[in-house]
Each structure stands twice: as C-alpha cells, then as structure tokens.
Amino acid sequence: MIEYIDVYKAFDVPVLSGVSLTVETRETISIVGPSGTGKSVLLKTTNGLLVPDSGDVRIDGVSVYRSDRGALARIRRKVGYVFQYAALFDSMNVFENVCTGLPDGEARRARSPEVLRKVCDALEDVNLDPALVLNKIPSELSGGMRKRVGLARAIVGRPEILLYDEPVTGLDPVNTATISRLILEIRERSHVTSILVTHDILQALEISDRVALLTHGKLRFVGTPGEFRESDDPVVRAFADRQAAAQAAVQLVENDGEEKTEEEP
Amino acid sequence: MHALARRTVVGLLARIGRTAEIVARHAGEIAILTWRAAVATVTGRVALRDVFAQLQTIGVGSIPLVAVTSILSGVVTSQQGGYQFTSSIPLYVLGSVVTSSVVLELGPVMTSFVLIGLVGARITAELGTMKVSEQIDALYSLGRDPVSVLAAPRIIAGTIATPLLVGLSNAIGVFAGLVAAQFAVGLGPSSFLYGARMYWHSWDLLYSIAKGLVFGFIIPVISVHMGFDTRGGAEGVGRATTASVVFMIITVLVLDATFPPLFLN
Numbered sequence: 001m002i003e004y005i006d007v008y009k010a011f012d013v014p015v016l017s018g019v020s021l022t023v024e025t026r027e028t029i030s031i032v033g034p035s036g037t038g039k040s041v042l043l044k045t046t047n048g049l050l051v052p053d054s055g056d057v058r059i060d061g062v063s064v065y066r067s068d069r070g071a072l073a074r075i076r077r078k079v080g081y082v083f084q085y086a087a088l089f090d091s092m093n094v095f096e097n098v099c100t101g102l103p104d105g106e107a108r109r110a111r112s113p114e115v116l117r118k119v120c121d122a123l124e125d126v127n128l129d130p131a132l133v134l135n136k137i138p139s140e141l142s143g144g145m146r147k148r149v150g151l152a153r154a155i156v157g158r159p160e161i162l163l164y165d166e167p168v169t170g171l172d173p174v175n176t177a178t179i180s181r182l183i184l185e186i187r188e189r190s191h192v193t194s195i196l197v198t199h200d201i202l203q204a205l206e207i208s209d210r211v212a213l214l215t216h217g218k219l220r221f222v223g224t225p226g227e228f229r230e231s232d233d234p235v236v237r238a239f240a241d242r243q244a245a246a247q248a249a250v251q252l253v254e255n256d257g258e259e260k261t262e263e264e265p
Numbered sequence: 266m267h268a269l270a271r272r273t274v275v276g277l278l279a280r281i282g283r284t285a286e287i288v289a290r291h292a293g294e295i296a297i298l299t300w301r302a303a304v305a306t307v308t309g310r311v312a313l314r315d316v317f318a319q320l321q322t323i324g325v326g327s328i329p330l331v332a333v334t335s336i337l338s339g340v341v342t343s344q345q346g347g348y349q350f351t352s353s354i355p356l357y358v359l360g361s362v363v364t365s366s367v368v369l370e371l372g373p374v375m376t377s378f379v380l381i382g383l384v385g386a387r388i389t390a391e392l393g394t395m396k397v398s399e400q401i402d403a404l405y406s407l408g409r410d411p412v413s414v415l416a417a418p419r420i421i422a423g424t425i426a427t428p429l430l431v432g433l434s435n436a437i438g439v440f441a442g443l444v445a446a447q448f449a450v451g452l453g454p455s456s457f458l459y460g461a462r463m464y465w466h467s468w469d470l471l472y473s474i475a476k477g478l479v480f481g482f483i484i485p486v487i488s489v490h491m492g493f494d495t496r497g498g499a500e501g502v503g504r505a506t507t508a509s510v511v512f513m514i515i516t517v518l519v520l521d522a523t524f525p526p527l528f529l530n
Contacts, residue, residue, distance in 0.1 A: 049402050073408055081406035087399035100407050153407075 001025050002161065002193065007045055007055035015041050016052070017217035025060075028187055028194040030204035032239065033214035039197040040084070042214065043163050046195065047079045048072050059161070077103060080154030080192075084166040086146040088138040094149050095134045098122055101153040122156035123149070125189075126182055144175035148182070155186060162186065164196040168203060176200065180207055201239055205229070213239065291512070295490050298412065302420050302486075305413040315418035323384050323419070323485075324426030328433070330379050335434040338371040339363060339441030347450030356452050360460025363442035368469050369529075372435040373476035374521055377484065380427060381513045385488035388419055389509035392492025393502040401493065411493070419485040427481020428474045435473055472528055480517050487513050 002023040009016040015038040023029050031039045044050040045057050048064050057064045059075050080101070088097050098119045106115055120130040126148040138146055147167060154162060164183065168176040180203050187194055187207075198204050204211050205225040213221040213228075213236055221228065221236050229240055305311055346362045392415060395401050404411045439461070446452040491509035495501050 044402070047406055049405055076406060076408040079406070081403070083399045083403060085398060087403040089400055089403070090394075090398075100404075100409065104408065 001058075001060060002046060002195070003056075003058040004042065004045070005056045005058065007042065007052045007057065009038070009041055009045065009050065009052050014217055016045075018055070019214070019217070019219055021212060021219060021222065023193060023195060025193055026187075026191050027209045028183075028196065028207060029210045029212060030196040030198055030208040031212045031214055032198060032201055032204050033220075035199070037214050038217050039214055040165050043165055043195060043197050046161075046163055047076050047081060049081075077157065078159055079161045079163060080157065080159035082147075082151050082154045082162065082164045082167055084169055086138070086150035088146055088149055088153070090138055093135050093137050094123070094141070095119055097138070097149060098153045098156050101156040103157060118156055119152075122152040125155060125186070126152045127178065128152065144171055144178065147171065147175070147179060151179070151182060151186075155190070158190065159192065161193045161195075164194065164198070166197055166199065168198065168200055176203065183207055291490065291494075294494065295486055298416060298490050298493070299420075299486055301410075301412045302417040305410065305417045306421060310410065310413040311417040311421065312414075315414065316421050319418045319422030320426055323380070323422045324429065327380060327383055327426070327430060330383055331376050331430050331434050332437055334375045334379055335367075335372065335437035336441040338375050338434075339367055339438035339443075340445040342366045342371065342438075343442035343445035344449045347446060347452065350450075355460075356450060357456040357460035357463075359446055359450070359452055360443075360457035360462075361464040362460075363446070363457075364439050364461040364465065365469065367438035367442060368435045368473045370521075372438055373431045373473055373480060374517065376427065376431050376434045376477065377480040377517045378514070380423070380430070380481070380484050381510060381517070384423070385484045385513050386506050386510050388485060388488035389492040389495070390502055390506045392489060393495030393505045396493060396495045397498055397501055416485075416489045416493075419489055420482065423485035424478060424482045427484070428477035430481075431473055431477030435470070472524070475528070476521065476524060479520055483516055483520065484513055487516060 004019050004021045007016050007019045008014070019038075019042055021029075031042065033039055041050055045052050046059070046064070051065060056066060059078065062071055062075065064072060064075055089100065092100070095116075099115065101122070102115065102118065106118075120134075123130045123133065128145065128148050133141065133145065133149070138149070141149065151167070167183065168179050171179065183194065183196070184207050186192065196204065196208065205228060208225060210222060210224055211228045212219055215235060221231060221233060223231070228236060231237065231240070342363050343359065346359045346366075347356070350356055350359055350362075392401070395415075401411050401415075404414060443454055443457045446457050447454065488509050491505050491512065495505040497504075
C-alpha cells in the first residue's frame with residue numbers, strides 16, 4: 001500500500017498543496033490533470049526522486065523520508081519507474097540498459113546465462129524480439145521501442161510497484177494502444193500496484209481501477225472510472241467532455257480515412 | 266544625482282551579494298559532492314572498471330593535445346628567452362629559464378587548460394545531458410548512486426591522470442625547449458642542460474606534480490558538480506558547460522596563484 005500524507009512541494013511557486021491519497025496493494029490508479037499541476041512531481045515523491053517540503057509518503061507502512069538510507073534503498077528496489085522519455089542510458093546498449101534494472105548483485109554478473117535469460121524474458125514481456133534489439137543502442141530505436149525498453153528495465157527486477165510517468169506521451173495511436181495493453185498485461189501477470197500519470201483520459205479510464213484528478217496542487221476527485229464519467233463536478237465534466245471531444249475527433253479522422261480509401265480506384 | 270548614485274551603489278552591492286550567494290552555494294555543494302565521492306571510494310562502492318575507463322578517456326585520450334601544447338610552450342619559452350638573453354646574460358641560463366618556466370608554471374597550467382577544454386567541458390555536457398533527460402533520476406530510481414557510478418570514477422581518474430600528464434608535459438616541454446634553443450639561438454644541448462642543472466631544485470618537480478594533483482582533482486569535481494546542477498534542456502546544458510569552463514579556469518588560476526606564496530618561499 002502507498003500512502004501520500006499531506007504532501008507539500010513548491011519550486012518557485014507551490015506545486016503540491018497538501019495531497020493525501022492511499023493506493024491499495026495491486027490497485028491501478030491514474031492521476032490526471034492539466035499540465036504543470038504537479039502530477040509528475042507527486043509521482044517522483046513516491047521513491048524519493050523529489051523530496052516533499054512537508055508531509056510524508058509511506059510504502060507498506062515504511063516512511064520514504066523518515067527512515068534510514070537502507071530503507072530508501074529497499075523501497076527503490078520494490079519500485080519500478082517508467083520515465084516519460086524512457087531515460088535510457090545513451091552509452092549502453094539495450095541489454096546493458098535492461099540489466100541495470102536487476103538488483104546490484106545480479107547486474108554485476110551481466111554475462112551469466114541466468115541474467116541473459118531474465119533480460120530476454122523482460123524484453124519479450126514488452127513484445128520486443130531480444131535477437132533484434134539486444135545489441136542496439138537507444139538512438140537506434142524508435143520512440144515506441146525506447147518506451148518499451150524503459151518498461152522492460154522497470155519490470156526486469158520484478159518490482160511490487162510500478163510508476164508510469166506519461167507512458168504514452170508522444171506516441172502514435174498504435175503504440176499508445178500497445179503500451180496500454182502492456183500495462184494491463186503486466187498488471188495481470190505480476191499483480192503489481194500501479195500508479196499512472198497521464199494526459200490521456202481515455203487510457204486512464206480504460207485501464208485504471210480508480211482515477212484521481214489533480215488541479216492546482218490538490219486532489220479534486222478520486223473515484224472509479226464510472227464515477228468519473230458520471231461526476232457532476234464541472235472540472236471533472238470538462239475532462240470527460242474533452243474525452244468525448246477526442247472520441248469525436250478520432251471518429252472524424254477515421255471516417256475521413258475510410259472515405260479516401262473508398263475513393264481510391 | 267544623489268539618488269542615482271545611491272541606486273548604483275545599492276545595485277552593485279546587490280549584484281555582489283547575489284554572486285557571493287551563488288559562489289557559496291556552489292562551494293557548499295562541491296564540498297558535499299567531494300565528501301560523498303570520498304565515502305563511496307572508501308566504502309568500495311566505486312567499480313574499478315569505471316575508474317579504468319575514465320583513466321583511458323581522461324589520461325590516454327589527453328596525451329596528444331598535452332604533447333602539442335607542451336612542445337609549443339617549450340619552443341616559445343626558449344625562443345623568447347633566447348631573444349632576451351643575447352646581450353649581457355650568459356646564454357646557458359636559458360636552460361634554467363626554460364626548465365623552471367615549464368616545470369613550475371607552464372606544464373601544470375597548460376595541462377590543466379587542456380583538460381578543462383577536453384575533459385571538463387565534456388564531463389559537464391555529458392552529465393548535464395543525463396540530468397535533463399532524466400538518466401540521473403533513472404539511476405536513483407534503480408537504486409544506483411550517481412556519485413558512486415558517475416562522479417567518483419571521474420574524480421579518481423582525474424586525480425591520478427593529471428599529475429602523470431603534468432610530468433609528461435614537463436619532459437616534453439623541456440625537451441622541445443632544448444631543441445628550439447639549438448635552432449633559435451645556437452645553444453647546444455650540453456650548455457642548455459648545464460644551465461638547467463645550475464638552478465635546479467628537486468622540490469620544483471614535486472611542486473609541479475602537486476599542482477597537477479590539485480588541478481586534477483578540482484577539474485572533475487567542478488565539471489561533475491556543474492553537470493549534476495544542470496537544468497532546462499539543451500540550452501541549459503550549453504549554459505552549464507560554459508559556466509563550468511569559466512568556473513574551472515578561474516579556480517585553476519586562483520589556486521595557481523596561491524601556490525608560490527605557500528610553497529616557494
């Protein structure tokens with residue numbers, strides 16, 4: 001279980017203004033909201049990448065910020081983090097990148113068959129062919145492939161918690177659907193607790209047990225996708241309407257495409 | 266007029282205050298980085314292979330440019346000294362002037378400048394890029410300490426390689442001066458070496474190597490710190506790299522100026 005307790009964080013201006021949220025074990029929750037409202041900042045407080053000005057985050061009852069350094073290291077081993085732009089190490093190939101997701105001791109035995117099998121399994125879990133990508137460096141991969149390698153790196157150590165920071169930003173609809181499906185598959189297979197920060201309301205409603213709306217540094221809504229869709233809150237409605245608008249736009253593009261295909265001889 | 270003067274003074278004091286605050290912040294952070302790197306080294310958390318890789322890059326990779334600048338330093342010192350000594354001063358004194366100039370000053374300082382441009386700027390740009398592309402955060406999230414993985418190997422390698430490069434630079438510079446003296450003013454090698462030995466102190470070599478040790482430590486420390494401190498995309502990386510180079514040059518020159526009163530009296 002992850003507990004955010006009255007988390008405050010400011011840079012030049014306040015970003016998080018007292019966020020409290022409990023994420024149950026094996027739950028998938030999406031945090032949505034306008035840009036710059038502190039979604040990624042909240043996610044980064046989960047494993048100490050950003051330290052809150054006040055408040056606390058507890059994972060399975062252990063404080064991330066009020067425990068010793070050993071506790072933080074143990075927490076980080078429990079948590080896999082999928083970065084917005086994958087954050088793969090430029091100087092390493094795919095094998096070495098995924099290897100870094102293994103516990104320290106295993107990563108040092110990088111050439112052992114057991115480690116190779118784990119890396120290959122993780123790549124296959126994200127629908128990548130190890131034979132094709134293992135020796136490639138990140139700059140040789142497409143955006144979607146990089147995100148999937150980032151996902152493989154996050155899951156190779158079999159974490160109990162997965163944090164996704166804008167996992168589909170910048171991806172085309174096919175890759176977006178692929179990543180969404182992978183998130184669902186990983187959840188079903190590994191029974192992980194997942195927190196997803198996303199702009200994609202459709203994705204959030206489709207794959208989450210609960211959705212949280214963060215505006216002006218505070219949680220405005222927390223509920224199931226059904227409750228989100230039926231909420232009377234005008235701000236929540238604006239997001240729901242935006243979803244409807246997006247669906248209409250997609251429909252329009254698809255219809256347009258079909259008409260052009262029919263016109264072709 | 267009075268008000269204008271007061272505004273000017275207040276503005277000047279405010280600027281000095283801001284600069285002092287920035288310098289103090291950097292100094293504090295550099296001290297913390299140095300402490301953390303020392304702890305990582307002493308506790309055996311630095312991989313030897315990373316240190317060797319950095320020794321290869323910083324040490325071996327810098328040899329050609331260090332050699333070129335050393336040859337030119339020796340040749341120019343010899344030619345200018347010869348030009349000045351053509352009247353009353355015995356020409357063999359040129360051997361001492363060239364040797365002392367190269368060993369006491371030009372060898373360590375020119376080597377440091379080469380390392381600032383060749384190594385320091387690259388370290389800041391490399392780590393700055395890793396910072397803005399969240400690769401440093403990725404290391405933290407994977408339970409790796411960037412100070413152990415990235416900073417300490419560079420600092421150790423710089424501290425080991427630079428005194429050796431200074432020694433090499435001294436040897437090349439003096440030899441180039443010896444050859445140039447023969448061609449520029451007709452001073453033979455035996456007379457050159459006679460002059461060099463006449464005023465030679467063994468302490469001078471130790472002094473030169475000590476300078477190399479200090480500069481070789483401070484260059485990677487500053488460049489790593491500035492890399493870790495980078496903010497704000499590609500522009501931020503450029504800004505950090507420029508600031509890092511300026512910071513390193515000023516620090517080396519200030520430290521260089523403190524050496525004679527401390528060690529040559």
